[in-house]
Amino acid sequence: MLDPLLSPKLLGYWTEANVHDAPDESGIYCVFRAARDPESEEMEVQELLHVGEHRSARWGLEHDEQREKWLAFPQPGEEIWYAVGLCGHANRGRLAAAMINAHKPRFNAKSPYLERFPFDETTVHIYGKKRKLQSVFTVARQD
Structure with a gap:
């Protein structure tokens, strides 16, 4: 059996003021800390906090x-x-688990997926709004 490739396009960014505009569709969601870049003075993603x-x-x-x-x-x-990142029901949990396992966000500290990945080997290719995320990564089964 071929190992799956999950390729979500991350849509966003939404702030607290406009989070109600985020898609009402099946998928994963990422929560980031944003701060002003000292050089550009623009607000930019600094850290993935939660998946x-x-x-x-x-x-x-x-x-x-x-x-x-x-x-x-x-x-x-x-x-x-x-x-x-929009994702159908069949792969949504697997995608979230892979993201948590690979990125280890601080507010997923109690997730079983930090140290365990109960799915077959999975490769994720993220595109879109992916600042501070690995673009391509593979997570191996870890029971």
């Missing part, structure tokens, strides 16, 4: 159990930004 998945990525973002922790995390001048 989640839901049949409605927008609903997942708006109702995730970690939400209050994300919103309390930024320092003055920083913001929380969101991105969504």
Whole structure:
């Protein structure tokens, strides 16, 4: 059997003010800390904080159990930004698990996928809004 290639396009970025505009479709969602770049003075993604998945990525973002922790995390001048990668039900959990295993976001600290990947070897190719993420990575089964 061929090992799957998951290739989500990360859409976004949405801020807290416009998170209601995020897609209401099946997929993963990424939560980032954004801050002003000292050279360009532009707000830019600095760190991936959390990865989640839901049949409605927008609903997942708006109702995730970690939400209050994300919103309390930024320092003055920083913001929380969101991105969504659309993915069908069949691979959504696997994609989220691979993202967590590869990137180890701080607010996924209790996830079993940090040290364990219960799926067959999976390659992920991310495109779109992928700042601070690995573009292409493979996660091997780790039971």
